[in-house]
Every structure is written in structure tokens, then in C-alpha cells.
Amino acid sequence: MAETVVLQTHKREGRGTRKAGKLRQKGLVPAILYGHKEATITLALDHKPLLEAIRHGVRVVEINTDKGTENAQLVEVQWDYLGKDVIHVDLKRVDKDERIRVTVPIELKGIAPGVTAGGQLDQPLHMLHVECPALAVPDNVRVVINELQIEQAIHVRDLKLPEGVKVLDDPDQIVVHVIQKLAATEPAAGEEAAAGGAEPEVITRKKAEEEGEE
16 A cells, blocks of 8 residues: 655636646646535645656545645546646545545566466456555555466456455456467468579570570
8 A cells, every 4th residue: 555645735726728837837736626525626736746646656645725634536637748747637535434446557476487388478457446445545456477377367356455455347357367379470381482483484584585586
């Protein structure tokens, strides 16, 4: 579980592209906070700590507002056209006892014996949809592949999840498996001979035509 990240909020006067741009020039990111049947409020967050939290996979943050400290889920993050800087975030109020739905990355651990034996590791699923306590979102779900042989697979139903975490994906879906490597296709002997004999025929025909001209 990720450590609690505290973000300081700043007042945000009005909306609009021009005002949002001025906030960004000051190192702030426009944001909105909503949920729990309370009023939706506009605010701004410091760019650097917010960006660090997002890049470290933080899903729920603690924010300081005029009403005190609140827990909020990062529901939507908008990036610039280069995908480098955050330009806006949507925050949803959450309770410490509330369960939320998030996606978490899958992390493979170990070396599959099947790969050592000549197989190829294939991972169709890289993210899991889970339901978990708002203040106990796992950083990732680790999958140990130390016993995975050729033609064997680990399915969603086989995963060991942290306490209180419920997976929402299809239990029969393959997370990772070891498959046979496809053998390189070689041309048939007849095809290779035909390909090799085509060019000499052209040369011979051309030579005969030149001799006829003389």
C-alpha cells in the first residue's frame, strides 16, 4: 500500500482557459473536488508534488481545504498534448471506511522455467480492476512465475490478492503464460530451386537474341 500523500490546496477564482493558464504559470494545477452529496468546489494544487504522486501510482490523497482535511480519490487526470505535464485533475471525496474501484498494475516476479527451456513468455493482462478500501489501495499485484512451464498459464482466479482486495476481472482470463516459440518458416526445396533457376533463363534468352542480331 502506498504511503499517504498530503497535498496543499489553493483558492481558485473562477474558471476558463485564461485563468487556468495563469494558475499553471504560477506552478499550480486547476482541480475540482466533488462527491458525498457536498458542493463541488474549484481549487488548485501544487504542480510538483501532484505530479510525483501520480507518477508513483497514488490513487487516494489527503488534501487540506478551508473545511479541514479530506481524503480524495484521483478520478481523472488530464495531460498536455505531449503527455508530460498535468493540466487538470478531478478529485472525488472518499471516506476512510469506503470501498472504491481502481485499476492497479500487475508485476511479474521471478524467472519461468518454461522460458529457460525454450518457451516464450506472454502477458496478455497488465492491469487489474479491483475493489478495495479507499485507504488501502495496493501499489500493484505481484505474480510469481517461478514454476511456470511451457504451455502453462496463470489465470486471474490464481492470483493472491492483499487482504480486503476483490478482483473484478473475468476469473478465467489469462494473466501470463509460456507458449511454444514459432519455428521459422523455410522455403520448400522446389520453390528454392525455381527461384534460383529463373534468372539464368533470362540471361540465356538475352544472349541468344544478341547472337541472332549478328
